[in-house]
Amino acid sequence: MFNTEVLSDLNELEINIYNYIMKNKNSVVYMRIRELADETHVSTTTILRFCKKFGCDGFSEFKINLKMKLNEDKTIDIKNDKAILLEFLDRTETANFKRDVQECINIINEANNIFCVGFGNSGDLASYTSRYLASLGIFSLHIGDPYYPTEKMNLENGVSIIFSVSGESSQIIIYANAVKRNGGKIVSITNNKNCTLAKLSDANISYYVPMEKNRHHQLTIQTPVIYIVEYIARELNKIKQMK
Structure with missing residues (x-):
């Protein structure tokens, strides 16, 4: 609604109106145009001109759009993390989960790189995993830049451990396809196995927790991912110690 191009075109009076609205969004949606004009010390004509700059025919339409934005930006109710974690931990004891984890361990253990x-948020998990592996004497390279040049990389005999909640991000799919083209293997950790990334992977571990997000941010609990990567790292370390 408030795009930067329009904001950069506002004059000093209109900037004051904008700042007032940002500080009083919840009350502005119930104001009359005269009330907003009085509060911002401008004329109703200036308010109308302000509204038109944001693509609204009048103040009523502006308030409707503002109210819609407020509804979109409301933080969702976060579910009970303890219950989610207990359910996840129960699934870690199933044969299917143990099979998926072991398959990933085997692929990573056989890789040279x-x-x-x-x-995004998954980049922090990738960084943590790389550092945790390093603490156990297992070197890995962290890639958190979607534009990291992979075309010249020798990915043969290498494995990419890819993190994505949805497994549908266009940037992550582009990266995964580049890995496949260059002969690398993919181990993915996603929220479910029905996503595109999981289908492109040589092995996948899915943790199946409720997807939670608001308009701007992914809020899905990621504690299960920490459990998974630490378990894998410790198992790899055991294998290394036995050699």
């Missing part, structure tokens, strides 16, 4: 890949 390990790349921990994730963008």
Whole structure:
């Protein structure tokens, strides 16, 4: 609604109106145009001109759009993390989960090079995984830049551990396809196995927790991912110690 191009075109009076609205959004949606004009010390004509700059025919339409934005930006109710974690821990005892984890361990153990890949919030998990592996004497490269040049990389005999909640991000899919083209293997950690990334992977671990997000941010609990990567790292370390 408030795009930067329009904001940069506002004059001093209109900037004051904008600042007032940002500080009083919840009350402005119930104001009359005269009330907003009085509060911002401008004329109703200036308010109308302000509204038109944001693509609204009048103040009523502006308030409707503002109210819609407020509804979109409301923080969702976060579910009970303890219940989610207990359900996840129960699933870690199933044969299917143990099979998936072991398959990932085998692929990573056989690789000459390990790349921990994730963008956005998942990039933090990829970075943590790379550092945790390093603490156990297992070197890996963290890639958190979607534009990291992979075309010249020798990915043969290498594995990319890719993190993505949805497994549908266009940037992560582009990266995964580049890995496949260059002969690398993919181990993915996603929220479910029905996503595109999981289908492109040589092995996948899915943790199946409720998807939670607001308009701007992914809020899905990621504690299960920490459990998974630490378990894998410790198992790899055991294998290393036995050699």
